[in-house]
Amino acid sequence: SAVISQKPSRDICQRGTSLTIQCQVDSQVTMMFWYRQQPGQSLTLIATANQGSEATYESGFVIDKFPISRPNLTFSTLTVSNMSPEDSSIYLCSVDLRAVRPPEQFFGPGTRLTVL
Amino acid sequence: TQLLEQSPQFLSIQEGENLTVYCNSSSVFSSLQWYRQEPGEGPVLLVTVVTGGEVKKLKRLTFQFGDARKDSSLHITAAQPGDTGLYLCAGARAGNKLTFGGGTRVLVKP
Numbered sequence: 001s002a003v004i005s006q007k008p009s010r011d012i013c014q015r016g017t018s019l020t021i022q023c024q025v026d027s028q029v030t031m032m033f034w035y036r037q038q039p040g041q042s043l044t045l046i047a048t049a050n051q052g053s054e055a056t057y058e059s060g061f062v063i064d065k066f067p068i069s070r071p072n073l074t075f076s077t078l079t080v081s082n083m084s085p086e087d088s089s090i091y092l093c094s095v096d097l098r099a100v101r102p103p104e105q106f107f108g109p110g111t112r113l114t115v116l
Numbered sequence: 117t118q119l120l121e122q123s124p125q126f127l128s129i130q131e132g133e134n135l136t137v138y139c140n141s142s143s144v145f146s147s148l149q150w151y152r153q154e155p156g157e158g159p160v161l162l163v164t165v166v167t168g169g170e171v172k173k174l175k176r177l178t179f180q181f182g183d184a185r186k187d188s189s190l191h192i193t194a195a196q197p198g199d200t201g202l203y204l205c206a207g208a209r210a211g212n213k214l215t216f217g218g219g220t221r222v223l224v225k226p
Contacts, residue, residue: 004158031212042204042219043159048211056211092158096212102147102166103212107158 002027002095004108012114013083020079021111023093028073031096033105034066036089043092049076083115119143120207120217128223129195137190137220139205146208148188150179153202153219162190195224 003026013019023032032049047055047068055068070076080087090110098104123138139148147166151159163172165181165188172179176199178191192199202221206214 033213043206043214043216045213045215048213094158098212101208101212102149102164103208103214104161104164105149105212105214106161109156109158112156 002029002097002106004093004095004106006091006093006108006111008111009109010112010114012116014116015084017083018079018081019083019113020077021091021093021113023076023078023108025074025095029095029097030073032070032076033094033096034068034076034078035092035094035107037092037110038089046078046091049078049093080113083113085115088113088115120205120215122203122205122217122220124220125218126221126223128225131196131224131226132194133224135192135195135222137203137205137222138187139189139217140187141207142186143207144185146185148181148185148208149206149214150188150190151204151206153204154200159202159204192222195222197224197226200224 005024007022034046035043037043045058046061047057049070051070067079092110094105094107096103096105120141149164150162153159163179168183168185170181176193180189202219204219205217
């Protein structure tokens with residue numbers, strides 16, 4: 001398994017501002033992902049964070065709104081830009097320890113974001 | 117688009133009762149995973165099923181993968197309050213990405 005930490009654990013932000021969420025893993029991993037979990041709902045994949053190259057975004061998510069960095073194999077950041085109340089969610093990072101199928105993803109504790 | 121539907125959305129039972137959660141899709145998945153999530157935490161992987169017809173047991177939890185690899189079920193025997201949580205199924209797709217079902221919120225009352 002892997003130990004994954006996220007900062008901050010929660011935040012309350014004003015509309016129009018941006019927040020950067022950090023994800024730190026205790027070992028080098030190839031694959032890292034960012035998810036959004038809206039209140040009372042399931043998880044939706046935002047993007048795959050690629051080390052050394054641009055993130056790969058899922059349909060409905062764009063780089064201008066959710067820029068992602070992945071400077072090395074243990075760390076990634078997700079920025080939620082120009083926030084609105086609709087961005088209030090839990091944001092989770094996950095890592096996959098296996099380069100082959102089936103996937104085996106481990107999740108961080110999440111960052112609970114409230115936008116006023 | 118591959119979609120996973122979970123049922124029921126919410127289940128409230130008394131301690132000692134059994135429960136079953138279903139996960140269905142019109143698409144075939146190469147593998148399917150079940151997670152449990154508790155408030156304030158990320159999902160925790162319970163099991164991965166890969167082969168059609170596969171049955172896996174984890175103490176009081178029994179997981180089945182349908183023969184056609186389009187559906188799965190989670191059965192809990194003699195549920196305990198510690199089983200309370202959000203149960204999520206997730207199907208694997210290209211790039212080791214996961215598509216999650218809508219989740220089933222389980223409440224086991226003492």
